[in-house]
Amino acid sequence: MMAKLFRAVIMGPPGSGKGTISERIAQRFGLKHLSSGDFLRENIAANTEAGVLAKTYIERGLMVPDHVMTRLLLPRLEEMTCHSWLMDGFPCTLAQAKALNSTCDLDLVISLNIPYETLKDRLSDRWIHPASGRVYNMGFNPPRVQGRDDLSGEPLIQHDDDQPEALVARLRHYKDVAKPVIDLYKSKGILHMFSGTETDRIWPYINSLLSTKIPSRPETDTQHIPLP
Numbered sequence: 278m279m280a281k282l283f284r285a286v287i288m289g290p291p292g293s294g295k296g297t298i299s300e301r302i303a304q305r306f307g308l309k310h311l312s313s314g315d316f317l318r319e320n321i322a323a324n325t326e327a328g329v330l331a332k333t334y335i336e337r338g339l340m341v342p343d344h345v346m347t348r349l350l351l352p353r354l355e356e357m358t359c360h361s362w363l364m365d366g367f368p369c370t371l372a373q374a375k376a377l378n379s380t381c382d383l384d385l386v387i388s389l390n391i392p393y394e395t396l397k398d399r400l401s402d403r404w405i406h407p408a409s410g411r412v413y414n415m416g417f418n419p420p421r422v423q424g425r426d427d428l429s430g431e432p433l434i435q436h437d438d439d440q441p442e443a444l445v446a447r448l449r450h451y452k453d454v455a456k457p458v459i460d461l462y463k464s465k466g467i468l469h470m471f472s473g474t475e476t477d478r479i480w481p482y483i484n485s486l487l488s489t490k491i492p493s494r495p496e497t498d499t500q501h502i503p504l505p
C-alpha cells in the first residue's frame with residue numbers, strides 16, 4: 278500500500294483519451310481507476326433507484342443531473358478511505374466539483390486539451406462494448422476480432438452521439454460546463470493541462486509528472502495496454 282493516499286481527477290472533452298490514459302495511470306501507479314460512466318452502468322444493471330433515474334437521461338443523450346450524480350458517487354468515494362484513486366468523468370460541472378470538494382481534498386487534476394478535428398476522427402472510429410464500457414478504436418486499439426469485444430466476444434456498437442453531427446453540440450456543452458471547474462482547480466493550484474493530438478505523446482509527460490508525486494509499481498503480466 279502507498280504511504281500517502283493520492284486522489285486525482287482527469288478531465289477532458291469526449292474522446293480526449295480520459296479512459297485510455299486512466300487505464301495507463303492505474304496500471305503504472307496502482308491507483309484505482311474510477312469512472313462515472315462505469316458507476317452509472319453498474320447502477321443501471323443493478324436497477325438501483327439512482328440507476329433507473331440515470332438511465333432516463335443517458336438514453337436521451339443528456340447529462341445526468343448533479344444531485345443524482347453526487348448521491349451516487351460521493352458515498353462510494355467516502356467508502357474508499359484507504360485507497361488512492363483517479364476519477365474519470367466526475368466532476369464535470371461546478372456543482373459536482375463543489376460537492377466533491379466537501380468530501381475530499383484532491384491532490385491533482387489532469388485536464389486534456391485535444392483539437393476538435395482529432396476528437397472527431399477518434400470518436401467516429403470509436404467502438405464500445407456496451408455491457409462493460411470497454412472502448413476500442415479501429416486504428417489505435419482495435420479489438421482482436423473485428424466487431425467483437427476481446428473478453429466476452431460480444432458485438433461492439435457505435436454511439437450515435439459520437440458521430441460528427443452530434444459532436445459539435447457535445448463539445449460546446451463540455452466547454453461551457455468545464456470552464457468554471459477548470460478555473461476552480463487552477464485557482465487551487467492543482468490543475469495540470471496537457472495538449473496534443475496523440476495519447477502516446479502526451480503520456481510521457483503525465484507519467485513524469487505523476488512519477489514525482491507517487492512511486493510507480495512494477496509492471497505486471499496483466500496489463501493489456503502497452504506503455505511506451
Ligand SMILES: Nc1ncnc2c1ncn2[C@@H]1O[C@H](COP(=O)(O)OP(=O)(O)OP(=O)(O)O)[C@@H](O)[C@H]1O
Pocket residue numbers: 289290291292296313314315317334335338339340341342346366367368369370373410
Ligand atoms: N459527471 C457526470 N455528470 C452527468 N452525467 C454524466 C457524468 N458522467 C457520465 N454521465 C452520463 O453518463 C453517460 C456515459 O458516460 P461515459 O463517461 O461512459 O461516456 P461518454 O458520454 O461517452 O463520455 P466520454 O465520451 O467523455 O467518454 C454520459 O453520456 C452522461 O449522460
Ligand SMILES: Nc1nc2c(ncn2[C@H]2C[C@H](O)[C@@H](COP(=O)(O)OP(=O)(O)O)O2)c(=O)[nH]1
Pocket residue numbers: 289290291292293294295296297298399400402403404412413414415416417418474475476477
Ligand atoms: N487514433 C488515436 N485514437 C486514440 C488515441 N487515444 C485514444 N484513442 C481512441 C480510443 C477511443 O476509441 C477514442 C476515445 O478515447 P477514450 O479514452 O475513450 O476517451 P474519453 O472519451 O474517455 O475521453 O479514441 C490516439 O492517440 N490516437
